[in-house]
Amino acid sequence: MSLLNDLTGAPPGLTGRALLSRLAAIGAVLAGAAGTFAYAGGWLSPGALTPARVVDRFEEVNGPHPGFRRNHAKGLCVVGSFAASGAGARLSRAGVFADGRVTPVEGRVALAGGQPYAADAGTTVRSLALRFRLPDGEEWRTGMNDIPVFPVRTPEALTEQLLAARPDPATGQPDPGRLHAFFAAHPESAAAAALIKARAITSGFADSTYWSLNAFRFVASDGRATPVRFAYLPDRPAAPEHGAPEAGADKNFLFDDLAAALRRDTLRWHLVVTLGWPGDPTDDATKPWPADRETVDAGTLTLTGAAPEAAGNCRDINFDPLVLPDGIAPSDDPLLSARSAAYSQSFTRRAGEEKSPSAVTGTPHHGAAL
Amino acid sequence: MTSPSGFTLPARLLHWSMAALILAMLLIGAAMVTSLGEYHALVSLHRPLGILILALALLRLAYRRRHAPPPLPADLPRWQQRAAHASHLALYGLMLALPLVGWAMLSAARYPVALVGPLVLPPILPGSPMLYAGLRVLHTVLAYALFGVILAHLGAALMHGLIRRDGVFASMAPWRPRAERQQG
Numbered sequence: 085m086s087l088l089n090d091l092t093g094a095p096p097g098l099t100g101r102a103l104l105s106r107l108a109a110i111g112a113v114l115a116g117a118a119g120t121f122a123y124a125g126g127w128l129s130p131g132a133l134t135p136a137r138v139v140d141r142f143e144e145v146n147g148p149h150p151g152f153r154r155n156h157a158k159g160l161c162v163v164g165s166f167a168a169s170g171a172g173a174r175l176s177r178a179g180v181f182a183d184g185r186v187t188p189v190e191g192r193v194a195l196a197g198g199q200p201y202a203a204d205a206g207t208t209v210r211s212l213a214l215r216f217r218l219p220d221g222e223e224w225r226t227g228m229n230d231i232p233v234f235p236v237r238t239p240e241a242l243t244e245q246l247l248a249a250r251p252d253p254a255t256g257q258p259d260p261g262r263l264h265a266f267f268a269a270h271p272e273s274a275a276a277a278a279l280i281k282a283r284a285i286t287s288g289f290a291d292s293t294y295w296s297l298n299a300f301r302f303v304a305s306d307g308r309a310t311p312v313r314f315a316y317l318p319d320r321p322a323a324p325e326h327g328a329p330e331a332g333a334d335k336n337f338l339f340d341d342l343a344a345a346l347r348r349d350t351l352r353w354h355l356v357v358t359l360g361w362p363g364d365p366t367d368d369a370t371k372p373w374p375a376d377r378e379t380v381d382a383g384t385l386t387l388t389g390a391a392p393e394a395a396g397n398c399r400d401i402n403f404d405p406l407v408l409p410d411g412i413a414p415s416d417d418p419l420l421s422a423r424s425a426a427y428s429q430s431f432t433r434r435a436g437e438e439k440s441p442s443a444v445t446g447t448p449h450h451g452a453a454l
Numbered sequence: 455m456t457s458p459s460g461f462t463l464p465a466r467l468l469h470w471s472m473a474a475l476i477l478a479m480l481l482i483g484a485a486m487v488t489s490l491g492e493y494h495a496l497v498s499l500h501r502p503l504g505i506l507i508l509a510l511a512l513l514r515l516a517y518r519r520r521h522a523p524p525p526l527p528a529d530l531p532r533w534q535q536r537a538a539h540a541s542h543l544a545l546y547g548l549m550l551a552l553p554l555v556g557w558a559m560l561s562a563a564r565y566p567v568a569l570v571g572p573l574v575l576p577p578i579l580p581g582s583p584m585l586y587a588g589l590r591v592l593h594t595v596l597a598y599a600l601f602g603v604i605l606a607h608l609g610a611a612l613m614h615g616l617i618r619r620d621g622v623f624a625s626m627a628p629w630r631p632r633a634e635r636q637q638g
Contacts, residue, residue, distance in 0.1 A: 092617050093531075093534075093613075093617065093620075095619060106617055109616065110612040114608060114609050117608065118605065121481065124484040124485040125485065125488060126484075126485070132488070134489070135487070135490060135493065138490070220572065221566055221567075221574035221576060222566060222568070222572055222574050223574075239490045400564065400581060402563065404565075406494050407565065407566060407568075410571045410572035421494040421495070422490040422493070424494050425494070431563065434583075435583035436583070436587025436588070
């Protein structure tokens with residue numbers, strides 16, 4: 085045993101048996117530490133849904149489009165400002181709602197889906213993402229859609245739905261059997277899909293209403309929290325959707341229409357905050373709140389211009405809906421943290437990839453020339 | 455207030471509080487990147503804890519300059535003395551580098567570095583997605599390196615405490631050394 089004593093520097097008095105058991109104890113401590121780290125890192129639960137797997141699913145369904153967002157890939161940058169009405173200040177202490185405060189805003193309009201070169205279609209879900217820059221470095225980022233409720237309740241359901249709705253390469257349409265099975269397993273999604281399908285589709289981005297989908301909590305100066313959902317309602321009266329575009333028509337007509345409208349004039353939306361009652365679902369974005377809930381007009385968003393995605397503008401911003409100023413807090417909606425995690429994963433992947441120009445340039449490519 | 459060969463009470467307090475914080479931080483970091491449901495809560499904890507560790511590491515370096523640590527036992531083999539020196543350099547370097555790289559990568563990604571309430575740190579780098587992507591990988595690599603060095607440090611400390619029994623472990627033990635307790 086003296087060799088082992090020499091190697092470890094143990095005093096000669098320590099017996100071989102005692103030395104071995106102490107070495108084993110040290111090994112056990114180190115293995116325990118490494119095992120705890122592996123457990124925390126998810127290596128012991130290889131089947132769990134992770135942010136990386138959510139984004140993998142988007143890539144699987146849409147194919148590789150390096151440098152682009154994995155969802156809402158086709159977009160256009162917008163700029164403007166938000167003028168608070170002051171009415172929101174009693175609900176939230178966030179500086180953005182202070183009476184008379186004007187906050188600079190940059191944002192992005194986009195079409196849902198992971199195809200950056202897909203032709204615009206009237207029925208594709210439209211989104212508006214905004215980044216409010218408050219004094220002292222605080223920010224409010226939000227990503228909203230022109231649908232009244234979200235199609236799924238959980239991130240797990242989202243990944244199932246992506247696969248079920250994936251177009252069959254042979255027909256270009258989703259397999260009705262798989263969709264049916266998905267809706268049978270998720271009745272909340274079937275109900276939400278009916279509400280989404282029944283929405284009035286407007287002529288474009290400029291006259292669309294954009295909903296927060298997820299619930300948040302507005303926290304007042306006295307600490308009182310109110311569950312809220314919010315929406316941006318256009319000043320411009322809603323015009324009906326265009327018919328199916330003709331062959332050879334502008335493939336980016338929705339984006340180009342918005343850019344043209346912003347060249348002519350500014351566009352305004354009102355931030356309408358809906359106050360939830362106890363019992364209104366805050367953890368289920370598939371369910372609407374009752375229509376009679378009190379609303380507050382918290383201010384006016386004015387968009388003044390549009391620009392194609394480029395280095396340094398909205399292209400390089402992650403519109404993570406949980407980048408929130410003090411005074412706005414997440415609800416218990418499981419989608420919020422999942423969105424934050426998946427957006428971060430998508431952002432990290434595309435940040436390190438070579439960028440290609442967006443299909444959207446803000447001026448029409450085909451026909452419709454002025 | 456301490457035995458001649460031991461670390462001072464402030465040094466031990468700094469060591470053990472940072473040990474707990476850094477281990478918690480490594481576990482939070484490993485958990486948050488694979489979590490959907492707890493991601494936001496963990497990230498919201500990760501940022502202020504990282505800045506706290508940075509501040510404590512600076513404080514500790516400043517303290518160490520004024521209060522030299524006790525020498526290693528003279529009979530410790532040369533290679534072990536060198537390894538001890540190198541691993542401590544690595545520990546201090548990583549304690550400082552990890553929070554700074556984290557802060558820098560969030561700056562390059564143009565995320566607000568929100569700590570608590572309305573408190574947001576200013577960016578320390580201009581926005582650049584490619585820079586962010588590189589720093590994000592570096593943050594992970596350094597975190598694994600720190601965990602590795604901590605395991606080596608822990609293993610070596612236990613070897614000193616349980617097998618060599620040469621007073622090195624006792625000099626940093628969270629409890630007061632036995633000799634001192636008898637005197638006190």
